[in-house]
Amino acid sequence: MNEFSRIETFLEAFSRRPSPAGPGDDAAVLPASGRVQVVTTDSLVEGVHFSRRTFRFSDVGHKALAVNLSDIAAMGARPTWALCALQLPEDVSTSDLRQLSSGMSALASAHGVSLVGGNVARSLQLSITVTLAGEIPKGRRPITRGGARPGHVVYVSGPLGSASAGLEALTDGKREVSKKGPVTVDKAWEALVLAQRTPSPHVRWGLEASRFVSAGIDVSDGLLADLGHVCVASGVGMALETGALPVLEALLSFAESEKLVHTHALTGGEDYVLAVTVPKTRAAAFERHMARLGHGAFPIGVVTKARELTVDGQRWRGGTGFQHFT
Numbered sequence: 001m002n003e004f005s006r007i008e009t010f011l012e013a014f015s016r017r018p019s020p021a022g023p024g025d026d027a028a029v030l031p032a033s034g035r036v037q038v039v040t041t042d043s044l045v046e047g048v049h050f051s052r053r054t055f056r057f058s059d060v061g062h063k064a065l066a067v068n069l070s071d072i073a074a075m076g077a078r079p080t081w082a083l084c085a086l087q088l089p090e091d092v093s094t095s096d097l098r099q100l101s102s103g104m105s106a107l108a109s110a111h112g113v114s115l116v117g118g119n120v121a122r123s124l125q126l127s128i129t130v131t132l133a134g135e136i137p138k139g140r141r142p143i144t145r146g147g148a149r150p151g152h153v154v155y156v157s158g159p160l161g162s163a164s165a166g167l168e169a170l171t172d173g174k175r176e177v178s179k180k181g182p183v184t185v186d187k188a189w190e191a192l193v194l195a196q197r198t199p200s201p202h203v204r205w206g207l208e209a210s211r212f213v214s215a216g217i218d219v220s221d222g223l224l225a226d227l228g229h230v231c232v233a234s235g236v237g238m239a240l241e242t243g244a245l246p247v248l249e250a251l252l253s254f255a256e257s258e259k260l261v262h263t264h265a266l267t268g269g270e271d272y273v274l275a276v277t278v279p280k281t282r283a284a285a286f287e288r289h290m291a292r293l294g295h296g297a298f299p300i301g302v303v304t305k306a307r308e309l310t311v312d313g314q315r316w317r318g319g320t321g322f323q324h325f326t
């Protein structure tokens with residue numbers, strides 16, 4: 001397979017848009033919509049974010065786009081187009097590449113994202129970098145981290161701690177069921193593994209919440225770490241209640257103690273749920289609006305004047321989340 005046939009193979013799963021949107025020319029040509037644009041980029045690197053033992057190629061393709069969709073969702077934007085740069089080791093076969101691309105294209109089409117260009121390079125490690133753009137609906141503003149004020153209510157869009165428990169299930173030899181191929185685990189923990197391998201970014205939730213929120217972020221590195229960024233940007237603190245943290249049944253059965261459930265929920269990375277703050281006067285209308293659309297909105301605490309993050313009234317002792325470089 002030469003470079004061009006690799007590109008063709010990867011593009012097969014994507015429905016091609018006629019020019020001028022690309023791909024196929026030296027650069028993508030994009031129509032200007034007159035709306036506010038947001039752009040983000042993120043990489044998925046073998047050995048850092050996934051291993052071929054615990055992920056199928058389709059999972060890798062899905063997740064490479066999902067992590068970017070989550071950032072676009074956190075801005076309250078609607079995703080539009082993507083660029084994809086692939087670093088491929090020689091041992092990635094045509095069928096592996098097809099799986100990778102079908103995992104990504106299925107999620108792209110579910111969210112109306114067009115792949116407008118990219119690059120393929122030979123590499124020692126499999127790595128996928130996606131650049132994703134989105135636009136802010138007319139009459140709205142992007143959700144940023146700086147608008148939380150004392151008294152605002154803190155909400156999350158879905159269960160916490162699932163993905164980190166899923167990773168633990170996949171990598172802890174004692175929990176493993178099959179020794180061959182991608183690892184499988186006990187049925188009871190399948191929901192956790194799904195959250196780790198194929199997260200569902202809350203794009204619609206972010207778009208709807210943007211009518212009400214004062215600040216927001218996606219939970220990628222761990223709830224405390226990510227809310228910490230909101231606190232710093234807004235010059236506030238937060239008081240969270242562990243009893244209010246939404247978690248899956250599967251996490252309760254997986255973690256061996258309540259303390260471990262809370263540790264996953266507060267510090268586990270990669271959940272790709274959204275965390276937002278809503279002014280108290282808007283909170284009831286926000287909850288009603290989200291309920292009407294069938295979206296969960298879970299209040300987990302309040303914004304405080306004191307610039308510290310507390311959990312059940314105390315400072316959290318222990319790590320707050322994932323960092324690449326420490």
Ligand SMILES: [Mg+2]
Pocket residue numbers: 070071074217218220
């Ligand atoms: Mg983010």
